[in-house]
Amino acid sequence: MSSDTITEPATRTAGHAEELKVVPTRHYARWAAGAAVVVLVAQFAHGLVTNPVWEWGVFSDYVLSETIVQAVWVTLQLTAYATVLGFLLGTVLAFMRLSRSPVLSTVAWTYIWVFRSIPMIVQLVFWFNLSALYKELGVGIPFGPVFWSVDSNTLIGTIGAAVIGLTLHQAAYAAEIVRGGVIAVDQGQLEAAAALGIPRLRQIRRIVLPQAMRAILPTAGNEIIGLLKGTSVVYVMSIGELFYQAQVIYGRNGRVIPLLLVATAWYVVLTSLLSVAQYYVERRYARGADRTPPPTPLQRARRFVTSLTKESA
Amino acid sequence: MSAVMVDVHGVHKSFGPLEVLRGVDLQVRAGEVTVVLGPSGAGKSTLLRTINHLEKVSRGWVSIDGELIGYRRSGNKLHELREREILKQRTNIGFVFQNFNLFPHLTVLHNLVEAPVSARRRPRKEAEETARRLLDRVGLADKADAYPRQLSGGQQQRVAIARALALEPKVLLFDEPTSALDPELVGEVLDVIKDLARTGTTMIVVTHEIGFAREVADTVVFMDAGVVVEQGPPSAVLDAPRHERTRAFLSKVL
Ligand SMILES: Nc1ncnc2c1ncn2[C@@H]1O[C@H](COP(=O)(O)OP(=O)(O)OP(=O)(O)O)[C@@H](O)[C@H]1O
Ligand SMILES: [Mg+2]
Numbered sequence: 001m002s003s004d005t006i007t008e009p010a011t012r013t014a015g016h017a018e019e020l021k022v023v024p025t026r027h028y029a030r031w032a033a034g035a036a037v038v039v040l041v042a043q044f045a046h047g048l049v050t051n052p053v054w055e056w057g058v059f060s061d062y063v064l065s066e067t068i069v070q071a072v073w074v075t076l077q078l079t080a081y082a083t084v085l086g087f088l089l090g091t092v093l094a095f096m097r098l099s100r101s102p103v104l105s106t107v108a109w110t111y112i113w114v115f116r117s118i119p120m121i122v123q124l125v126f127w128f129n130l131s132a133l134y135k136e137l138g139v140g141i142p143f144g145p146v147f148w149s150v151d152s153n154t155l156i157g158t159i160g161a162a163v164i165g166l167t168l169h170q171a172a173y174a175a176e177i178v179r180g181g182v183i184a185v186d187q188g189q190l191e192a193a194a195a196l197g198i199p200r201l202r203q204i205r206r207i208v209l210p211q212a213m214r215a216i217l218p219t220a221g222n223e224i225i226g227l228l229k230g231t232s233v234v235y236v237m238s239i240g241e242l243f244y245q246a247q248v249i250y251g252r253n254g255r256v257i258p259l260l261l262v263a264t265a266w267y268v269v270l271t272s273l274l275s276v277a278q279y280y281v282e283r284r285y286a287r288g289a290d291r292t293p294p295p296t297p298l299q300r301a302r303r304f305v306t307s308l309t310k311e312s313a
Numbered sequence: 314m315s316a317v318m319v320d321v322h323g324v325h326k327s328f329g330p331l332e333v334l335r336g337v338d339l340q341v342r343a344g345e346v347t348v349v350l351g352p353s354g355a356g357k358s359t360l361l362r363t364i365n366h367l368e369k370v371s372r373g374w375v376s377i378d379g380e381l382i383g384y385r386r387s388g389n390k391l392h393e394l395r396e397r398e399i400l401k402q403r404t405n406i407g408f409v410f411q412n413f414n415l416f417p418h419l420t421v422l423h424n425l426v427e428a429p430v431s432a433r434r435r436p437r438k439e440a441e442e443t444a445r446r447l448l449d450r451v452g453l454a455d456k457a458d459a460y461p462r463q464l465s466g467g468q469q470q471r472v473a474i475a476r477a478l479a480l481e482p483k484v485l486l487f488d489e490p491t492s493a494l495d496p497e498l499v500g501e502v503l504d505v506i507k508d509l510a511r512t513g514t515t516m517i518v519v520t521h522e523i524g525f526a527r528e529v530a531d532t533v534v535f536m537d538a539g540v541v542v543e544q545g546p547p548s549a550v551l552d553a554p555r556h557e558r559t560r561a562f563l564s565k566v567l
């Protein structure tokens with residue numbers, strides 16, 4: 001009886017469901033705020049285009065110039081090397097810290113402590129001046145004779161020193177990111193893998209790391225983008241990366257603002273590309289995590305277009 | 314009578330000051346099904362986990378098909394095996410967890426193929442054929458390419474059973490395989506286990522399903538407070554228990 005009295009009036013007045021029209025709530029305050037912001041943004045964009053201090057002519061002269069494009073390439077190389085090597089070393093350090101061996105975990109902990117404590121710029125200058133400390137680097141028995149040695153500056157070179165500095169710095173942060181991802185993986189996963197007799201390294205590579213990636217990727221994306229822009233500090237070593245070359249050019253012609261804009265534009269473009277890559281990599285590692293994965297922006301756009309064409313037809 | 318497949322001998326296990334297993338003896342013959350009953354905290358899961366060496370025993374030993382698990386004996390000494398050797402021994406012991414523990418980032422088929430390929434070095438193609446045959450056996454032939462989270466709990470547990478079978482283990486251990494399932498899904502999982510029992514798979518099943526024990530078990534073992542209180546055929550242990558603690562437990566769950 002009670003259920004009757006609840007459903008009856010609704011069904012009687014409603015009739016067939018498809019005849020009902022839904023009137024959405026009107027958000028007047030939201031619209032007003034939106035309009036105000038649009039006006040402000042338009043004003044700013046107008047200033048950007050019309051104000052002569054930006055010197056867009058100079059900007060367009062330089063943005064695709066050979067020097068700048070080459071500098072972008074150097075920036076990309078530094079970023080790529082430091083990312084790959086930094087995360088490789090970081091992954092090793094992460095598993096050392098997680099290992100049951102007190103020696104390994106203490107060494108890893110100490111490494112992370114040291115390299116997070118030293119400002120990157122200090123470390124870079126240090127590597128740059130390495131030859132002042134060790135004239136030669138050699139291979140031999142510890143505390144014993146040396147079989148092979150080489151002058152440290154020839155071996156390392158300026159770019160090499162920058163890559164080492166960036167890598168060692170990055171590895172300390174990467175180690176903590178990877179460790180965070182690994183400890184987020186359900187303990188039951190390792191137990192199941194152990195119960196199936198899957199070899200230890202394979203457990204890590206095939207079971208743990210792919211699942212840890214879900215937690216690693218967002219933070220790692222941040223780190224790589226930070227690193228991309230962070231490579232600009234190697235200008236102290238006079239390496240021809242983006243920021244250094246921009247400085248060299250405006251040092252010559254005095255057009256500071258447009259050349260800073262050139263560098264900015266490139267950093268924005270590269271960061272955007274990295275963000276897009278991050279989106280797709282994250283999606284790949286999300287496989288199996290959701291019952292039905294959400295469509296990509298491209299798929300969504302395509303669906304939107306087909307729905308429009310269907311409607312107009 | 315068939316040979317002893319699983320031999321648990323005087324096993325003790327402590328976690329710090331807490332003694333969870335206090336001298337457990339248990340023998341399971343090849344092709345037989347042993348059901349372990351007992352109240353929560355009795356040490357049933359711990360016992361299963363010592364059998365495949367997920368937990369180290371504090372005292373006593375376990376052997377499967379005559380092979381000591383986790384140790385090598387020379388004279389009077391037990392030498393601990395390396396992890397690699399223990400992992401190899403585990404491929405003979407299938408384990409089905411209460412909460413499935415399927416690998417969520419791998420498809421159902423890859424869940425089944427992973428261990429045979431990496432631990433047993435089977436050719437991938439052969440492993441996939443076996444996997445599909447096993448999926449068919451648990452009634453999930455059409456789910457080979459699904460991801461575990463796209464399956465119901467009962468289906469996930471059936472995949473987990475197929476995954477354990479893919480290594481062709483000598484014995485299968487089940488730790489409350491239906492406890493995480495909705496009541497209407499319990500039956501489909503128990504049916505798979507019953508089918509395995511009929512085909513002569515050696516199994517140790519920890520469960521609270523008394524009806525299942527009565528129907529399938531060759532031996533019922535009642536554990537409490539880290540010891541085996543009573544064991545025998547279901548008709549004896551379930552219908553005419555000799556111990557007060559068994560009677561008290563059964564009166565609560567029946
Ligand atoms: N790793 C551990 N560290 C400390 N104590 C533990 C550990 N594992 C189990 N125990 C303890 O051992 C006892 C037995 O646990 P066990 O899981 O074997 O019980 P069980 O019989 O399986 O119970 P249930 O029916 O609830 O699953 C419990 O008191 C538990 O708290
Ligand atoms: Mg248990």
